[in-house]
Amino acid sequence: MNSPIDKPIAAMRFGSGHTVARIEDRALITGEGRYTDDLHRPDLLHLVVVRSPHAHARIVSIDTASVREMPGVRAVFTGADLLAAGVKPMPTPPAAFKRADGTAAATAPRRVLAHEVVRFVGEAVAAVVATSRAAAVEAAEALWVDYESLPAAAHVQAATAPGAPTLCDQAPDNIAAHKRYGDAQAVAAAFAQAAHVVRLPLRNQRLAPCSLEPRVVLAEPGEHGRLVVHLSSQMPTAVRDNLAQMLPGLSKEQVRVVVGDVGGGFGMKTGINPEDVVVAYAARTLQAPVRWRGSRLEEFSASVHGRDHETLAELALDEHGRVLAMRQHTRSNIGGYATPTGCAIPMILGPYVATSVYDVPLIDLHIEAVLCNTTPVGAYRGAGRPEAIYAIERLMDAAALHLKMDPAELRRRNLVKPQQMPYTNGTQQVYDSGQFEKMLDQALQLGDWAGYGVRVAQSKARGRLRGRSVSTFLEWTGGNALTETVQVRILSSGYIELTSATMPMGQGIATSYAQLAVDVFAVDIDRIRIVQGDTDRATGFGSAGSRSLFTGGGAIHVASQRAVASAVELAAQAWGVSTDQVLYVAGELRRLDGSQRISLFELAAQQPGGCLEVSGTATASAPSWPNAAHVCEVEVDPETGEVAIAAYASVNDIGRVVSPQIVQGQLEGGAIQGVGQALCEQVVYDDNAQLLTASFMDYALPRADGFRAFKTVFDTTVPCLTNVLGAKGVGELGTIGATPTVVNAVVDALIAAGVPQDVALGLQMPLTPPVVWGALQHR
Numbered sequence: 001m002n003s004p005i006d007k008p009i010a011a012m013r014f015g016s017g018h019t020v021a022r023i024e025d026r027a028l029i030t031g032e033g034r035y036t037d038d039l040h041r042p043d044l045l046h047l048v049v050v051r052s053p054h055a056h057a058r059i060v061s062i063d064t065a066s067v068r069e070m071p072g073v074r075a076v077f078t079g080a081d082l083l084a085a086g087v088k089p090m091p092t093p094p095a096a097f098k099r100a101d102g103t104a105a106a107t108a109p110r111r112v113l114a115h116e117v118v119r120f121v122g123e124a125v126a127a128v129v130a131t132s133r134a135a136a137v138e139a140a141e142a143l144w145v146d147y148e149s150l151p152a153a154a155h156v157q158a159a160t161a162p163g164a165p166t167l168c169d170q171a172p173d174n175i176a177a178h179k180r181y182g183d184a185q186a187v188a189a190a191f192a193q194a195a196h197v198v199r200l201p202l203r204n205q206r207l208a209p210c211s212l213e214p215r216v217v218l219a220e221p222g223e224h225g226r227l228v229v230h231l232s233s234q235m236p237t238a239v240r241d242n243l244a245q246m247l248p249g250l251s252k253e254q255v256r257v258v259v260g261d262v263g264g265g266f267g268m269k270t271g272i273n274p275e276d277v278v279v280a281y282a283a284r285t286l287q288a289p290v291r292w293r294g295s296r297l298e299e300f301s302a303s304v305h306g307r308d309h310e311t312l313a314e315l316a317l318d319e320h321g322r323v324l325a326m327r328q329h330t331r332s333n334i335g336g337y338a339t340p341t342g343c344a345i346p347m348i349l350g351p352y353v354a355t356s357v358y359d360v361p362l363i364d365l366h367i368e369a370v371l372c373n374t375t376p377v378g379a380y381r382g383a384g385r386p387e388a389i390y391a392i393e394r395l396m397d398a399a400a401l402h403l404k405m406d407p408a409e410l411r412r413r414n415l416v417k418p419q420q421m422p423y424t425n426g427t428q429q430v431y432d433s434g435q436f437e438k439m440l441d442q443a444l445q446l447g448d449w450a451g452y453g454v455r456v457a458q459s460k461a462r463g464r465l466r467g468r469s470v471s472t473f474l475e476w477t478g479g480n481a482l483t484e485t486v487q488v489r490i491l492s493s494g495y496i497e498l499t500s501a502t503m504p505m506g507q508g509i510a511t512s513y514a515q516l517a518v519d520v521f522a523v524d525i526d527r528i529r530i531v532q533g534d535t536d537r538a539t540g541f542g543s544a545g546s547r548s549l550f551t552g553g554g555a556i557h558v559a560s561q562r563a564v565a566s567a568v569e570l571a572a573q574a575w576g577v578s579t580d581q582v583l584y585v586a587g588e589l590r591r592l593d594g595s596q597r598i599s600l601f602e603l604a605a606q607q608p609g610g611c612l613e614v615s616g617t618a619t620a621s622a623p624s625w626p627n628a629a630h631v632c633e634v635e636v637d638p639e640t641g642e643v644a645i646a647a648y649a650s651v652n653d654i655g656r657v658v659s660p661q662i663v664q665g666q667l668e669g670g671a672i673q674g675v676g677q678a679l680c681e682q683v684v685y686d687d688n689a690q691l692l693t694a695s696f697m698d699y700a701l702p703r704a705d706g707f708r709a710f711k712t713v714f715d716t717t718v719p720c721l722t723n724v725l726g727a728k729g730v731g732e733l734g735t736i737g738a739t740p741t742v743v744n745a746v747v748d749a750l751i752a753a754g755v756p757q758d759v760a761l762g763l764q765m766p767l768t769p770p771v772v773w774g775a776l777q778h779r
Contacts, residue, residue, distance in 0.1 A: 014525035015518045016658040022511045023525065024504065027261075034260030036216035036230045041289040044218075045074055047279055048136040049292065050126040050143050051302060052118035055152035055373040055689030056165060059116055062126060063144040070142065072135030075286060077127045077278065079115030086248035087112060087281060090274065093343045097177040097369075106171035107338035107371070112246075112274035112281075118147070119167055119336030120375050121691050122301030127278050129290060152373040154689035156310055156331040159372045167336060167371040174371045176338040179347040181354075181427050182363035187316075190325035190362050194316035198398040203764045204387040206308035206333070206683035208699055209380050212506075213263025214299050217279040220289035228256045229280055234265040234503050235542030240535045242272040243280050250284075259533035265505035266673075267379030268304050270544045271341065300694045305683055306380020308333040309346060309387045315395040321403050323414050325362035326355065326426075328391060334369045335376035342377045343369050349384030351427045352476045356392050357436040357627055358414040363426035373689040379544060381673055382475075382732045386739055389473045393740035397469060397747065398761055407744075408444055408470050412437060415472065429476065431625045432721040439629040439651050439715060440472050446711055447631030447649035455633065456752075459646070465636040466646065467749025471741040474627035477729025479545030482620040484552045486559040487538060490567070490612040492605030496521055498559065499531040501540025502552035507731060508662040509548045513556045515658050516725075520560035521600070522586040546729025549658060550624050554724040559616025566614050567603055574598075574606075624720045626728035628652040630671075630741040636749045641773025643679055643746055649711040650737070655720040655728040667734040668710050674738025676702040678746075682766050700768075743767060754779040 014020050027033055064076040089109035097105035108117070114125050125145055130136035153159035159167075159174040166172055191197060215232055222228040227250065233239055236257040244252040262269065275292050283290040294303065314327040332346035347367050354365055396414075400407035415436045416423050423431045444450075452468055459466035487499040498517055504510050510530040517528045531537060541547070564584050571589040572579045575596055583590045590597040604612040633647040650667065657663050680700040684692040693699040719726030746767050750760040759778045763771060 014515060016515045018515070019659065019661040020511065020515065020525060022508050022662070023514055024508060024510050035213060035263060036218055036232050036260060037293055039218050039230055041220065043288055045129050045131060045286065045288050045290045046133040046136045047127050047129050047282055047290050047292040048133070048140040049124045049275060049278070049298070050128065050140045050145065051298070052114065052121060052123045052125050054118055054147050054149055055121050055154070056150040057118050057147040058150060059114065059118065059125065060146040060148050067128065067139045067143045070139045072131040073128060073139045074131065075129040075282065076143070077113060077282065079111050079113035079125065082113055082281065083111065083115050087277065088246040091242065091340055093177060093338050093340050097343045097347065099171065099175065100178040105177035105338055105343060106168050107176055108168045110337040112277040120373050121689065122298065122375060123336065124274050124278065124302065127282065129282050129286065152689040154372060154374060154685040154687055156333050156370045156372060159370050160331070167373065171371060175368050176334060176371050177343050177347065177369045179367050181351050181365040184364045187325045187327050187362045187364035191314070191316045191327065194324050195319040196317040196399065196402055197314065198395060198402050199312070199314045200394055200398055200761060202311045202313055202391055202394055204307040204309040204390060205765050207306040207380060207677060207681050208300055208683050209266040209268035209303065209306060210701060211264030211266060211268065214294040214296065215269065215273065215275065215303060216291070216293045217276050218289060218291040219280040219283035221283060221287050222256060226254050226256060227280060227284055228258065229276070230258045231276060232262050232269055233259050234262065234269045234505055234544055235271055236503070236533060236535050237501060237539040237542060239272050239276060243277065246277055247281060247284065257535045259503060262503060262505035265543070266381045267306065267383055267544065269505070270379045270542070296696070297694055300699065301691050302375060304378030304380070305335070305375050306377060307387060308377055311391050313391045313395050315399055317399055321399070321405055321410050321413050323358060323360050326360050326392070327364040328354070329366045331368045331370050333372045333374060333377065335372060335374045337376050338369060338371065339376050339378060341379050345377070345379070345384040346387070349476070350388040352429050353385050353474060354388045354392065354427065355425045356389055356473045357416055357434065358392065359416045359420070360426060374685055381670065382735045385475050385732065386674065386736045389736050390740045393471045393473060393744065397744040401757060408440065408449065411470065411472050412440060415440070430622060432622060433718050434474065434625060434627055434653065435718050436472055436627060439627060439653050442651040442713065442715065443470065443629035443631050443649055446651060446713055447647065449631060459635050465638055465749045465753045466633060467636065467745045467747070467752060468631070468633045469741050469744035469748055470629065470631045471737050471744070472629045473737050474625050475733050475736050476623050476625060477546035478550055478620060478623035479541060479547045480623065481541035481547060482551060483617060484540055484555040485615055485617040486552070486555040487613065487615045488559045488563040490563060490600055490604040492601055492610045494601045495527055495529050496523065497529045497531055498556060499538045500552050500555065501538040501542060502548040503532055503543040505543060507666060508659060509543070512549055512553060512659045512662060516553055516556045517560050520557065520564060546731040549727050550723055550729045551618065551620055553658065553727060554618030554620065555616055557724055558618045559614060562616045563612065563614040567600055567612060570603060571598060618724055620723040622722040624655070624722060624728040626652070626654045626730060626733050628733055628737050630737045632741040632745045634742065634745040634749055636746065636772060638753065638776055641769035641771070641776060643767060643772060645675065645707060645709060645742070647709045651713045651715055652733060653715045653718050654730045654733065655716060655718065656726040657714050657716055658727065660714070663714065663730055664712050666730050667712050670732060670734025671738040672702050672707050674735040675742050678739045678742035678765055678767060680766050680768060746772065750775050
């Protein structure tokens with residue numbers, strides 16, 4: 001294919017690298033968004049779930065007879081009903097996950113409606129279907145379930161203590177799975193010979209994903225016996241495949257999953273949920289459309305939670321501050337049931353980045369997944385990488401304090417150098433590229449590291465304590481699902497339609513895809529249509545692990561190029577010339593001698609069906625490793641313990657940037673989410689595993705008015721070497737770095753104010769005003 005003679009105006013204005021108005025926004029801001037809860041059907045039935053108030057109990061009986069006779073009630077389903085109908089349990093961890101004795105990872109079967117035993121507060125026990133939501137709610141409240149209460153364990157310490165209540169017969173110690181990386185003996189020897197050793201007990205507290213849109217599912221019978229499921233999801237193909245596997249007599253070809261707009265995912269909308277299966281089963285059984293909409297109470301208690309790791313982290317260093325070895329023992333509270341993601345997050349994804357950007361010669365990582373009577377844990381923005389980066393960045397600051405060294409200098413001494421690329425870390429992950437010291441230097445300059453003393457004095461004059469920190473870190477993206485296919489349809493109506501199995505969820509991916517298409521087609525961006533969210537149109541992994549642009553964008557590029565090449569070939573055939581005699585320029589095919597021309601869309605009209613269809617597949621050779629350096633300064637009010645972000649600077653190595661404004665929003669929005677974990681967010685259970693944070697009255701989110709001092713810079717000089725675009729994933733990078741950066745800055749402020757080092761370093765997140773104020777009382 002020949003290149004255009006001149007770069008067209010459309011590509012110059014709307015192609016990659018430019019900020020354009022998001023193509024998603026007009027519908028969203030005018031109220032024309034297509035959310036699942038906006039769908040209506042004339043004969044729609046409403047499903048309400050009855051949930052366990054007990055953290056651990058035996059189901060003695062469920063009296064459904066009287067409820068079935070209530071006005072409007074069409075059906076009542078229990079776990080026993082679905083078991084008898086052949087509905088299979090939720091997916092369990094694959095065979096690769098083992099217990100310490102080599103046996104398979106242990107978990108009780110998680111039924112979509114609990115059968116015989118409930119294992120966390122909020123677990124679905126029964127479902128009521130009625131002609132109105134009000135009737136379904138009334139019937140659900142009237143349903144009598146007789147429970148025999150059992151002892152419960154809310155935390156890993158309780159679940160692993162002698163005599164703890166057992167959640168699964170195959171795991172009498174409640175350890176569902178175990179994994180170890182590195183050389184424990186060599187690490188022990190390195191620690192024994194080290195000049196310096198630092199040790200920190202660390203907690204990554206449990207978090208609740210808080211999307212604007214709760215989970216919603218509507219299932220209805222389709223033509224020819226098919227099942228059509230509408231829901232809010234990041235991974236529609238996975239939902240389709242799991243429904244086909246779990247519901248009896250159903251194949252993948254008989255299921256269509258359709259997703260409209262998604263009001264935020266953050267990981268909680270990956271894969272299948274019990275409610276998806278119950279609604280689909282009800283729709284098939286009743287042969288009518290059925291909808292369930294989660295309330296905020298249900299989302300807090302029964303949707304997946306994130307994080308919840310207890311880690312003892314240790315670092316051994318020589319007399320010059322060079323890291324000799326790292327040792328960590330992590331116990332992850334995975335909730336009442338072991339799920340594939342619940343095990344993968346602490347045991348695989350976290351270890352991938354455990355040594356981060358540092359050249360750590362030896363590691364000993366020991367991870368245990370512990371069953372507790374809490375909501376099962378799943379993907380939440382960053383999924384394992386924030387926990388791992390938090391551990392090593394806290395260790396780095398503790399080591400710098402111990403050595404009386406500038407924390408930036410300690411990091412510099414231990415960074416992996418460009419000449420070491422490609423670099424294999426301690427868990428055998430290969431970094432294709434990275435110039436980590438360059439990012440550190442830029443961040444220190446952007447954050448005015450050298451001028452900090454002046455700002456300390458200014459804060460002191462206002463009666464405030466000031467602290468600072470720097471973090472250098474990386475992240476792994478791609479989800480190890482590195483192949484994506486895109487279908488291109490050039491329509492005679494004058495539009496180019498590109499269909500992808502990745503998903504929009506508020507991140508603006510359709511705009512980025514459209515810009516990549518403009519790069520190739522060189523037409524106005526209004527001519528580009530991005531189609532997503534329909535398993536009858538496209539199937540694939542979906543959007544998770546910061547993979548959408550990294551893989552899906554590559555497929556957009558490849559498919560677009562193939563479409564233009566196909567158009568050139570068709571024009572050449574029509575004109576009886578070779579392809580090197582045809583130019584494609586800005587939506588038009590031209591003969592090199594200027595004698596003939598035809599628009600791309602006129603050419604499409606001449607093809608069978610009135611359109612030109614081409615597909616393209618892109619496969620990344622390996623994951624991408626975006627990295628960054630963050631500098632944060634905080635102010636602490638000594639009278640109240642309140643922490644304010646005084647300044648925040650970040651330099652981000654993310655390879656090629658397609659949509660600058662969208663990328664900035666992803667980085668800064670992610671950072672605010674990380675700050676939320678550092679300062680205010682926490683799911684709390686009491687010792688009886690009763691949930692105490694079941695609404696926004698009890699669960700605090702960061703507010704936008706607290707973040708006005710962000711400086712965000714992209715460094716695009718180090719392209720990714722593993723994909724066709726040179727782009728690196730970005731959706732989770734800000735979240736991963738912000739949490740340790742903010743915590744270390746608060747610790748620095750406290751130590752500078754006279755709080756003993758052991759007290760300040762021992763603080764656990766979230767660093768709420770009472771926690772910080774309490775530490776200040778030790779001065």
